[in-house]
Amino acid sequence: MQFPAEPFRIKVVEPLKITSREEREKLIKEAGYNIFMIPADSIYIDLLTDSGTSAMSDNQWAGLMLGDESYAGSKNYYHFEETVRHIFGFKNVIPTHQGRVAENLLFSNILKEGDVVPNNIHFDTTRANVEYHKAQAIDCVIDEGMDPQNLHPFKGNMDIDKLEAAIQKYGKDRVPIILLTVTNNSGGGQPVSMQNIREVSAVAKKHGIPFFFDACRFAENCYFIKEREDGYQDKTILEIAQEMFSYADGCTMSAKKDGLVNIGGFLAMNDDQWAQRITNMLILIEGFKTYGGLAGRDLEAIARGLKEVLDENYLRFRINQTRFLGEMLDKEGVPIVKPVGGHAVYVDARRFLPHIPPEQFPGQALVVELFVRAGIRSVEIGSLMMAKKDPQTGKMIPPKLELVRLAIPRRVYTNMHMQYVAEAIIEIYREREKLKGFTIEYEADFLRHFTARLKPIA
Numbered sequence: 001m002q003f004p005a006e007p008f009r010i011k012v013v014e015p016l017k018i019t020s021r022e023e024r025e026k027l028i029k030e031a032g033y034n035i036f037m038i039p040a041d042s043i044y045i046d047l048l049t050d051s052g053t054s055a056m057s058d059n060q061w062a063g064l065m066l067g068d069e070s071y072a073g074s075k076n077y078y079h080f081e082e083t084v085r086h087i088f089g090f091k092n093v094i095p096t097h098q099g100r101v102a103e104n105l106l107f108s109n110i111l112k113e114g115d116v117v118p119n120n121i122h123f124d125t126t127r128a129n130v131e132y133h134k135a136q137a138i139d140c141v142i143d144e145g146m147d148p149q150n151l152h153p154f155k156g157n158m159d160i161d162k163l164e165a166a167i168q169k170y171g172k173d174r175v176p177i178i179l180l181t182v183t184n185n186s187g188g189g190q191p192v193s194m195q196n197i198r199e200v201s202a203v204a205k206k207h208g209i210p211f212f213f214d215a216c217r218f219a220e221n222c223y224f225i226k227e228r229e230d231g232y233q234d235k236t237i238l239e240i241a242q243e244m245f246s247y248a249d250g251c252t253m254s255a256k257k258d259g260l261v262n263i264g265g266f267l268a269m270n271d272d273q274w275a276q277r278i279t280n281m282l283i284l285i286e287g288f289k290t291y292g293g294l295a296g297r298d299l300e301a302i303a304r305g306l307k308e309v310l311d312e313n314y315l316r317f318r319i320n321q322t323r324f325l326g327e328m329l330d331k332e333g334v335p336i337v338k339p340v341g342g343h344a345v346y347v348d349a350r351r352f353l354p355h356i357p358p359e360q361f362p363g364q365a366l367v368v369e370l371f372v373r374a375g376i377r378s379v380e381i382g383s384l385m386m387a388k389k390d391p392q393t394g395k396m397i398p399p400k401l402e403l404v405r406l407a408i409p410r411r412v413y414t415n416m417h418m419q420y421v422a423e424a425i426i427e428i429y430r431e432r433e434k435l436k437g438f439t440i441e442y443e444a445d446f447l448r449h450f451t452a453r454l455k456p457i458a
């Protein structure tokens with residue numbers, strides 16, 4: 001294992017609170033066994049998400065002081081626009097305050113009832129936004145991408161036959177867009193190859209269907225292409241990104257991931273008519289087109305973050321830190337999704353806790369135990385987050401995978417923190433038979449995992 005030493009040093013520190021087991025037991029009970037309801041300052045290591053949790057660089061913080069808070073035409077907007085155009089290559093750049101607004105604006109303008117949207121795997125906000133518009137979100141990832149053990153180097157790839165079959169089945173007029181999520185978050189943070197991107201693009205062109213990226217973790221995807229795909233070893237990350245986006249018509253982006261900022265996002269696209277309609281709606285719900293719900297200083301931080309994320313030394317550390325955590329777990333037999341993805345290690349809760357059925361949320365059982373035992377916050381990506389309901393019987397239809405995600409914030413935790421996390425999980429693994437499942441006491445209609453209240457099964 002190559003030890004991934006940090007390519008930065010620490011200038012500012014944020015003390016972490018250490019709580020007792022008794023305190024944590026009380027906290028999780030009061031939270032209805034829902035990890036989203038725990039006050040963050042009671043958490044020792046927070047691996048809930050890599051979204052909006054990055055540490056900004058000194059250069060980004062300096063950029064905040066250059067924020068131009070003019071209502072219209074802020075100079076930071078122009079810097080942001082120029083940076084996005086340079087990397088992503090799309091003509092129109094529309095700022096939003098985070099990724100899901102970009103999704104909502106896009107879908108509000110192009111989806112109608114009965115439409116179908118293929119993707120490798122839709123992330124939950126994307127799926128929810130598609131379904132909110134009474135359209136159907138279809139996952140077309142390759143079969144290997146659903147097998148936690150399969151070592152395919154690009155498990156985020158779209159299955160071209162599944163994509164073609166979906167277009168044949170519903171007719172191209174009912175498929176207003178094809179999406180591709182890089183890296184594929186819901187499938188384990190797995191990359192998509194350039195070859196596959198070209199193939200998806202060709203299918204889209206053949207049928208005259210616009211092709212968009214969900215680009216949240218584009219730089220991590222580019223690093224994997226450089227590492228694993230023939231012909232890309234000597235290219236820069238910027239060159240790889242530029243090629244990748246050249247095959248598409250636009251993208252949605254949550255800058256809270258590879259933008260290395262705490263808030264922000266955008267929509268970018270070549271089509272002027274779509275851009276105009278979306279901009280008009282942006283003005284209705286987010287703000288003027290040169291700030292889209294963000295402050296000028298936020299736009300500056302994104303512009304600088306998007307340049308920093310292309311640094312190969314940073315990406316090498318980033319990808320290897322995640323891999324380092326995964327390898328420590330794998331060595332001790334903890335079942336994880338392999339190969340390890342870009343932004344997170346995904347524990348396979350179905351194999352970790354085979355005695356807890358999906359209806360009793362094995363992933364959530366592990367999430368709760370990890371908090372109670374070690375003060376670590378992770379997130380369930382399984383039946384609690386992703387299950388569907390059978391419209392006839394009302395019975396839960398579990399997703400194929402029951403995962404627990406350990407998402408690693410960018411530039412925030414040291415490798416020693418990763419070792420602490422690994423040791424806690426390995427300890428739980430050795431005593432896994434003791435863990436019990438949960439039932440739901442309250443759930444909302446959409447995105448229930450955020451607010452659900454649960455009860456342990458005695």
Ligand code: P61
Pocket residue numbers: 048049050051098099100101123124125126181185214216254255256265379407447
């Ligand atoms: C995450 F628990 N992801 O992974 P926004 N596309 C993709 C994402 O990963 C994504 C968005 C769009 C989050 C945050 C999150 O139930 C949850 O800027 C591939 O968050 O609006 C976000 O971008 C949306 C965590 C979202 C959750 C929803 O942690």
